[in-house]
Amino acid sequence: MSETERDTVTILTHNYLDGYTQNISRPFGGGLERYVHALCQVVTGMGLRPVVYQLSYFGAFDTVYEGVRVRGWTYETDKIAAAFEEMAEAADGLIIYGSCIWHPIRYRPRSIGICHGISWDRHDMTREAKQDVAAIINEAIRQLDRVVSVDSQFLTYCRSVCCYSDPASIILLPNAVDTDWFTPGRGSEAQSKPLRVLFPRRLSYERGVVPMMLLTDAILQEYPNVIIEFAGELVEGTTIAAAFHLWVDAHPNKARIAHRTYSFSEVREAYRNADIAVIPTIFSEGTSLACLEAMSCGLPVVSANVGGLNDIVIDGMNGRLVSPRAQALTEAVRALLDDEDKRLSMSQMARQTALAFDQRKWNEQWRGIIAEQLGRLR
Template identity: 35%
Template sequence: MILLDRQIAIFTPNLLAWNGQEPVIGGLERYLHALAELLTEMGYEVSFHQNAHRDFQTTFRGWPVYGYQADQHHLHLTVKRMEETVRGRVLYSSILQQVYYRPRSICISHGVWWELPGYSPAHARAAYENYVAAALIQATLIISCDYNFLNVARAIYPNLADQKVRVIPNFVDLTQFYPREKEQQPRVRVLYPRRLAPERGFDLLKEVIPPLLAEYPDLEFHFAIDKNTPRYLEIFHAWRQKEAHNGRVLYCHPDFNAMPEVYAAADIVVIPSIYSEGTSFSCLEAMAMGKAVIATNVGGLTNLIIDGYNGLLIHPTREYLTQALRFLIDHPRERLRLGANAAATARAFDRRLWEARWRQYISKVYPLERL
C-alpha cells in the first residue's frame, strides 16, 4: 500500500534563528513542534520553510528545515520565493507575511495583531483588508487559537468567517504541568514567564515593580525569559541594574523542560499582555500548575480567565496591575483558591483534546490517499 500526498510543507517566519542554528523559543514555535509531531504520527512527511540571513538546509528533530534569504522589510518576497520553490501541500503557520494561499490549505491564526497601540484606523484596515481577507478568501480553513479572532473576523467578514474559521484553543501538557507541593520560602514570588517583546507587557510590568518592592520587603519578581532578541535583553539588564532593589529582581533562561520547576517556585504569575495575544501557553501552564494568575483582558486571555474565579482579569494599565498584585500579595488564601480553580479549568485544555480536534481537520483538508 502506497500513501500519496504525504508531504506537507509548513511555512513559518522562523522555527530556527535566522542563522539556521539555534531554535527559536516562543509560543508559535512550541505550537509548531506539537503540530509537526502529530502530523508525523499520522503518517505525513513534514518540512519547514522559513526566513534566513542566507539560504540553508538543515534538520531539526528529524524534520528538514529550509532557510530562504530574506529582507526584513520585504518578507512577502521571501514567501513568494517559497511558493515558487515548494510543490504540493502547504500549511501556513500564521497570517503574517503572505497574501497568497494555495487552494486546499490550512492557515493558523494566533490572534488579532492589528490592535497595535498607536495604529490608526487606516493602518488597522490595511492589515485586515490585505492579510486577513486574503486568508479568508483563499485558504480552505483557518484554525484560530482563540475566539477573539473569530469574533473580530465575523464582525468584519461575517459570511467568510463563519465558513472558514474554526477555533482550537491552545493546549497544556498535563503530564508535565500539574499542581505540586511548593517549597517553603520566606518571600512571595511573582513570576513573569514570557518573552520581553512589547506586546507581552514587560514595559507595563516594570513600571509597577519599583514601588511594590519598596512597599513589600518580602516580595520578589522572577523573570523566566528567552534569549531570542539581544536588544530586549540589553534593555532588561539596563533597567534591572538601575533598580534600587535589584537583588529581588531575579531572572533565568530556562528551556521548556525546566519550566515546571520555575512555575512551582512561584506564588503569583503575571500575563500582562498589551496586544496580539491568543490563548497563551504561559497562562495555561501557570493555571495547570495551580498558580494564582493575573492576566489582562486582551485577546484570547478572556477565553481562559474568569475574573475572580480562576484568576484575576484586569485592564492593561499600571493602576489595575498594581491593585491586583497588592490584593494577591496580601491574601494568600485567595491565591490558593484561585489556583485550585485554575488547575481544574486547565483540564479542559489538555493536549490530547487539542490533538483530537486537529486530527479531524488535517484528515479532511489533507487526506492521505492510498493505492
C-alpha cells in the same frame, strides 16, 4: 499527486529555530515556536513527514531538528509576503501557513492558515492601517480552505469585518497544554520560602515587559519577602534588551530580580517554583500558552484583558483580569500577595481551567483537520 506530496505536510512560518540570535540548534522559546513544535509532533504521529520552512534574516540554512527538516529562507523585511510565496513554491504536499496571515500573501490553493492572535489590536493604530488589515484578512479567508484560530477574538473579528460564505471555514481551536506534564509544584513547604512572582514571557514590548518592570519596582519596594522572575527570551542588541539590562543593574532590589531563559523541557520548573504568574500583554495575544501552562501548574494569573486571555481568565475565580496598565496590574498582584486564602482558591480553579485545554484534545482535533484536508488534496 506524488508519494512524497501525499506524505508531506509543510509548515511555513516566520520563526521556529532561533533565527533571532542565529542559534539554529534549538527552537526560540516563544508561543509560536512551541505551537509549531507540537504541530510537527501531531504530523509525525499520523505517519506523515513534517517539514518546516521559516524566514531567516541572517542567511539561508537547511538542518534537521528532532527528525524534522527545517529550512531557513533569506528575506527582506519589507517583502515578507514574497518570501512566503517563494517558500510555498518550493513546498511539497499539504501547506499550513503557520503565521503572518495579516500579510498580503498569495496562498497556494487547498492550504490551511493559522491565526495565532490579532496583532493589530492597538488602539493607536491608524484607521487606514486597520482598514488595510481587514482587506488582507478578507482575501486570506477567500483563498485558504480553512483558517484555524487559536482564540475567539479572531473569529469574531472575521465575522464582523469579513465576508465569506462558509462559517465553518474558520475553525476555533484554542491552544492547549500538557496537563500531565505541567502540574502543581509548590506545596506546604513553600510557606517558609519567599513568595515568587513570575513573568513567563518573551521580554518584548507587546508582551508587556515595560509594565512588568514598573510593577516590579513597586512590589519589591513594598514586599521585602518577594522575588520576581523574568522567565523568557531576550533578544540581545535590541532597545528593550539594553533598557532591561540597565534597569536591572541599577535596581536597588537587584538581588530579588531573576532572569533566566528556559528550554521547552525546563520551563515547568519556573512555574512550579512560583506563587503568582503575570501575563501583562499590551497587544497581539492569542490563547496564551504561558497562561495555560501557569494555570496547569496551579498558579493564579494576573492578566491583561487583551486578546485570547479573555477566553481563559475569569476575573476573581482563577485569576485577575485587568487593564493592561502598570497600576492596575500592580494592584491585582498586591491583593493576591496579601490574601493567601484567595491565592490558594484561585490556584485550584486555575488547575481545573487548564484541564479543559488538555493537549490530547488539541492533538485529536488537528489530526482530523489534517486528514480532511489531505482527502481534499487527493
